[in-house]
Amino acid sequence: MIYYILQPFSDQAIVIARFIKENSSKRVVGVLLLDEKKGKSDEVYDDIITVRTYDEINDLGVIVPTGAPSTEALLRKGDVQLGKIKMKKESLGVFDKVNFLNHCRQVSLPIPLMLEFNELKSSSFPLFYKEKNEKGGGLRGKANRFSDVENLPHENLIFQELIDSKGTYGVAFLAKNGRILTSFSHFEEESYPRTGGSATIIKKIEDSRLDQLTQKFVETYKYDGWGLAEYKYCHKRQDFVFMEVNAKFWASCLFTFKNNPEFLDMLFDISIEKEDINTMIYINRLLKTGLLNTLKVLYSYKGAKKIILKPFIKTIILGVFIDLKLVKL
Template sequence: MSDGKRYRVLVLDADMIPALTVSRSLAQRGCHVYLAGHVERPLASRSNAIDTYYQYPDPLQSTNLFVEWLLAHVESNEYDLVVPVTERVVVPLSRNIEKFSRIKIALPSRESLEVALDKSRTLTLAKKVGVPCPHSVTVSTVEQLSAAAATLNFPVVIKPSRSIAVAASGSSQLQVSYAFDLSELESGCEHALKFGPVILQEYFAGDGVGIELIAKQGEIIYSFQHLRLHEVPLTGGGSSLRKSVPVMPDLLEASRKLISALGWNGVAMVEFKHNPRSDKFCLMEINGRFWGSLPLAAAAGADFPAMLFDLEVKGAVGAYPPYRNNVYCRLLSRDMHWYEAILRSDADTRIVNVPDAAGVLKGLGLFLHPRHRYDVQSLLDPLPGLIDIGQMLKIYYSRALAFLDELKFRGQQRKAWSSGEVAAAISSARSILFLCYGNINRSALADVLVRAYAEDSGIVVASAGFHDEEGRPADPVMVEVAAQFDLELGNLRSSCVTPQQLRDSDVIFVMEKRHYDKLLDMDIGLSKKIFLLGAHHGGTSRSVEIEDPYGRAQDVYLACYEQVVEAVDQIKSVIALQVGE
């Protein structure tokens, strides 16, 4: 730094890419940078910007142990600043800030942070200061969903009130999801409501943009804007490709109102959706910490880590030059998943505009753009980027081997059906077991379809799952689908498969290869009597696996129902021949 002192900074959350960006920035400005995280050897720990790497207990799994570790560590090491990067450490540090009175931690006030972390309180604040938001309803119980849904237009975005939630069972990272009808809303809220209130928002179509900023006591000192180009998953998630764009005055003014009302001190990213056709925008959330696209800001010249250091250590942010527009930055490993998802058509086109071939090629062409940068790869700090590429190659090699194994398995299963091996097994069987994960959709459906028919022939039919919670009713969406075909599933209750049940079953039908693999892990001797239900030669589906429809759109449930019925018809025809019908 300009005063000649070599400041000592501890950066937390080492497994996150922004921690690497923070470390590189502060090291370039003469700081001794020390890194800490809960994983053994994260990418950032290989950076030449790092003096030493320390490992601490997982803040999500062992929050108290993490706080105790950090207390002991900072008391035995002299740091000028501790920089948290994610909510999983920001939250426990903020709530225990009194214990850290002897060390400077880059955190906003607890009061302002609590409002930013709680999406319900953020929305309340936005309405108070006149910042537009999607129409929203907050629910606390499943019983409130029907009344709430009546006030909303589908699709509905399901947002847990907090991204990091705490319950008696422990902390959990909660995700945003989407619902297109009431049944999807109920299944989508089931898990999140265990951890607290859930916000239901009408979907607002638009581009994902963020105003990234640093503020001192509610006054924005420097701002930056990015536009999301690729997101993973495609329905909305972390960005894998984005570019720097000029700050839109309306978005900056909306951010100013929020930051001023919060009295915010430090860095933040205010996230919006902006519809370029109508020029309307809505607030999505406030990230009261460093954000995932921080490498783009740094590449464009908006050095927020250095600004934060100035603010926290020196009390004021110095003069920083304007950032460059039309700089692109890509998180290579995540962006590979984006291209895979496009190739697999792995997107709900009801809310995602999937690019055509020209759009995909345009994205690939950006690799040659003179202002194209990478989140991890850097010529000045090459090792993390090289390791990142090596890890990607290793993953794709493993996936290629798994894909070949999958093809071999599917071929063997198809042959078992077409050669008569499955028919022979059914003909000599006295007991048949249908197996899936939860025993509330696929295996339960097959059980009901076959049981009465088979038991007339002296064959005992049962179904089970790997899910360890027994006695659950059939999935209400599948119950509704089955009722359309006069099939009653409402009286079913799930059961968990046992080793004895597996030994006693003469034929076991599974829905996916992973079910087959799991059974072999339990008992390799079962291999001769396990068959893939959907691999029969009479199927109209391209897939031989019958995927779990749980929590998905109703047409997925219908497709699952039809696959199971087709397979069951094959089984019934074998039984019919056996009894001479």
């Protein structure tokens, strides 16, 4: 059997490819579209192929979409099966953030206050904005004044009340027939980029309220597949606020898989020993905040698990350049 890994140089793709290579005899092939660049971690793949469309892939293998674009592309053609878990085409609905938020409102799940662009006034700020349709990262950020958003493509954006609390909470899950089969919760204490980025410092947590909210979404949406539900804690409400569900593999899935191997078993028929990891540091991402900050964080979290996903000599040099203000990210 061959596993075809789409968007093969994303962090989550490299993690998945390594688990398959290290725990099975299956061939692992990275698949690039013509407009995608080859990355620096091709040693994890038996081969790298380039295609014009994903239709060109041999359908006798298992196709693994990893990021938002590849997952959306496959779902538009139908359901996506990985091991015992099927992500149904209906999961496409969460890529539309307006549709997702409207569903949450209808079933009384807590969400930030929505704002229309033509209704914005000085008292609306600060606020948070992001793209209406999931593209993986994309345009998002905090706006402190109208001039921060007036030249943005506002017709493609959602404007929301700013939930100005530290970090982001996540519940990774596998679901079938509107029921969660297994899950794992974490707290992204810091991320890069700071707004809507991937975790640099991530911690294991347990919280029954997060479990309750995620189960309610899965049940009412009749969600099938894998995903990551994301929340911010609102001090004003004294409750978690639902931000989004990502119907794709998440950049910090290594932390999930190590702590809860049921994900690997159900998705890829891989059996590994559980590791009880409380905190994980992603060094490659952290270096993008500067070398000095990276050293400070590593000193503060001496007991944390340190992860290097990609060759990082170039990233270390970038960290130095950031500290010297020779590069701005």
